[in-house]
Amino acid sequence: MVLMVNSCKVDKLHNLQKELVSKAVPLLYEIWNQVRLLKSSADCDWKDQLQSRSNEISGAIFRLSMDLAYPAHPEPDEVRKSIFGQRESDFEDFVLTYWEKSPHLCKKRRNNLKEDAAFAALHNSFDLTTPDAIIESFIQGLVSCPAIVSDELNINSFLLDVHDCLGAAAKYRQDVRVVRTQGQTSRGSGKEEHFFDDGTVFLDAAAFIEDCKDAFKSGFSIALRGMEFRSEKVAAIASALADLFGQPSVGANLYFSPPRSQGLSRHYDDHCVLVLQLVGHKKWKIWPSTKSVLPRLYEPFDSLDGLVDDSGGRIEVLREGDIMYVPRGYIHEAHTAVAEEEYEVNASSNYSLHLTLAIEVESPFEWEGFAHIALHCWLDEQSRSVNSKVEGQALLFALLLHVAIRLLSDNDPILRKACMVAAKLPSPSNSCATTQPDSLRSIQRSTFAEILNNIDKNCSFQDALRSIEVAVNDRNDEAFQWMSWLRHLPQHGDGINFCDVLGTLGEDVKTFSSDRERASAGFTEFKSRFCRSVVFEDACQGFETLLQKYRTSRSQYMRGMLALHGRRGC
Numbered sequence: 001m002v003l004m005v006n007s008c009k010v011d012k013l014h015n016l017q018k019e020l021v022s023k024a025v026p027l028l029y030e031i032w033n034q035v036r037l038l039k040s041s042a043d044c045d046w047k048d049q050l051q052s053r054s055n056e057i058s059g060a061i062f063r064l065s066m067d068l069a070y071p072a073h074p075e076p077d078e079v080r081k082s083i084f085g086q087r088e089s090d091f092e093d094f095v096l097t098y099w100e101k102s103p104h105l106c107k108k109r110r111n112n113l114k115e116d117a118a119f120a121a122l123h124n125s126f127d128l129t130t131p132d133a134i135i136e137s138f139i140q141g142l143v144s145c146p147a148i149v150s151d152e153l154n155i156n157s158f159l160l161d162v163h164d165c166l167g168a169a170a171k172y173r174q175d176v177r178v179v180r181t182q183g184q185t186s187r188g189s190g191k192e193e194h195f196f197d198d199g200t201v202f203l204d205a206a207a208f209i210e211d212c213k214d215a216f217k218s219g220f221s222i223a224l225r226g227m228e229f230r231s232e233k234v235a236a237i238a239s240a241l242a243d244l245f246g247q248p249s250v251g252a253n254l255y256f257s258p259p260r261s262q263g264l265s266r267h268y269d270d271h272c273v274l275v276l277q278l279v280g281h282k283k284w285k286i287w288p289s290t291k292s293v294l295p296r297l298y299e300p301f302d303s304l305d306g307l308v309d310d311s312g313g314r315i316e317v318l319r320e321g322d323i324m325y326v327p328r329g330y331i332h333e334a335h336t337a338v339a340e341e342e343y344e345v346n347a348s349s350n351y352s353l354h355l356t357l358a359i360e361v362e363s364p365f366e367w368e369g370f371a372h373i374a375l376h377c378w379l380d381e382q383s384r385s386v387n388s389k390v391e392g393q394a395l396l397f398a399l400l401l402h403v404a405i406r407l408l409s410d411n412d413p414i415l416r417k418a419c420m421v422a423a424k425l426p427s428p429s430n431s432c433a434t435t436q437p438d439s440l441r442s443i444q445r446s447t448f449a450e451i452l453n454n455i456d457k458n459c460s461f462q463d464a465l466r467s468i469e470v471a472v473n474d475r476n477d478e479a480f481q482w483m484s485w486l487r488h489l490p491q492h493g494d495g496i497n498f499c500d501v502l503g504t505l506g507e508d509v510k511t512f513s514s515d516r517e518r519a520s521a522g523f524t525e526f527k528s529r530f531c532r533s534v535v536f537e538d539a540c541q542g543f544e545t546l547l548q549k550y551r552t553s554r555s556q557y558m559r560g561m562l563a564l565h566g567r568r569g570c
Helices: 002-007 018-041 044-065 076-084 088-097 110-115 117-123 131-139 155-161 205-217 232-245 367-383 388-409 438-458 461-473 477-488 501-505 508-514 516-533 536-564
Strands: 104-106 176-182 191-194 221-224 251-257 272-279 281-287 314-319 323-326 331-335 352-359
Touching: 002 044, 018 044, 044 155, 044 536, 076 088, 076 117, 076 232, 088 438, 110 117, 117 232, 117 272, 131 205, 131 221, 131 251, 155 536, 176 205, 205 221, 232 251, 232 352, 232 536, 272 281, 272 314, 281 323, 281 352, 367 388, 367 438, 367 477, 367 516, 367 536, 388 438, 388 461, 388 477, 388 501, 388 508, 388 516, 438 516, 438 536, 461 477, 461 501, 461 508, 461 516, 477 501, 508 516
Parallel strands: none
Antiparallel strands: 104 323, 176 191, 176 221, 221 251, 251 352, 272 323, 272 352, 281 314, 281 331
């Protein structure tokens, strides 16, 4: 059976009966566990063969589980109420007042926490009796979650790349960090110290757990990445948030810190964060962003030297049940050390366990991405009603405009913000049904109109052509890597080949370079025509089509990894 499953393309596995698959996966998981136990105790002559068998079984488990459903507990509407408030308008108020603008702390009433669906689901996921028990409850059974390329939407390609390491032991930094920050630099922030070396693979699970316990007692925090791939309850919360904000996925990390300690050093994130305090308390210090534009996801981080005044910053203390929002770009640090008068007599409450939910706004789903999608959809519509000669010239104008929009976004705050045209509120009566509030839709439409006006006025032909000329002269295809995700949009006819932009350009760019004045006039007319006639609803449709493709691949990955952590779908 393992051989048959692993030799099939993913689309063929859709035809398998779900009832049969849901029975086969737990059986394979038990066999896989036994093989891993044998491998850890077998002599050297058997280890290579057992490793091969282990990889084959884990691959089959992953493949079979990609279409299994996991119970949505807590349900999407419960997640919305737990985090943003009971009224539907509470989420709208959050978006309008705080989203990508300012930190926000929501204090919860302690006597109602057991009735809070999201908090209760998370709180009950761990053995909270002692610090050692907490560590065991989230480290036990850990397997590695290899990274999937952000714009890789073909799960077959991912499986081919990781066929020999799927289900492998957890790896330091990729899956877990054990870190403490000590000392003060001349700039005020401390320096991180790691308990393990980079790239350490934790083959001995029992020894790893004991090492984590020892590290915790020595003041190290334990940070576990990818909780949405390891816990079906976290996965349900992350998926509900992704729907709420109209994004492909939401990440989740777990942080466990001992008393009087600091885990990560002062930093800012390239994604927005919701902090859910599960146990104990933690003091946060937050400084406003020093830039007018939000940081892009995956871009290099700037040095913090001299950016903030150590005596300034906003201070918030999170206690059990509290939720705090920190926008991307806001510098922050967190300690379990608080003022003596606030320190609890009960030592068990002086350590901290919190979950962070990372709302990562990827390039296609920023407003810049929406503008690129709008241009692509509009050009596709135009190409059906013009002759081939104009179409060829239009392709080059379109490519120039794509580049001009990219250059504009380097300094334009709106283009860096998350596009929420696909944001949906779950229905209380049916969590599968979703709607977008009229007020949010109206704001999205107005924002797009403002962006079009900015594109028409400020997208520069000269800057775009100069950027393209440099890339062409250097034969630098990487200069266009940022637009490679556009290949996932529907392609009709002889459009731009986003996998080979240099090939699309060919010799045509030299024609524009030789007669810049005429080319500039043509570009200006093309740009204005786009801004006048592009249809918002067409762009929304293209956006949601692309979003669904991203969600499908992310969902397949998440379900496969949940199965490798022993979580059972149905």
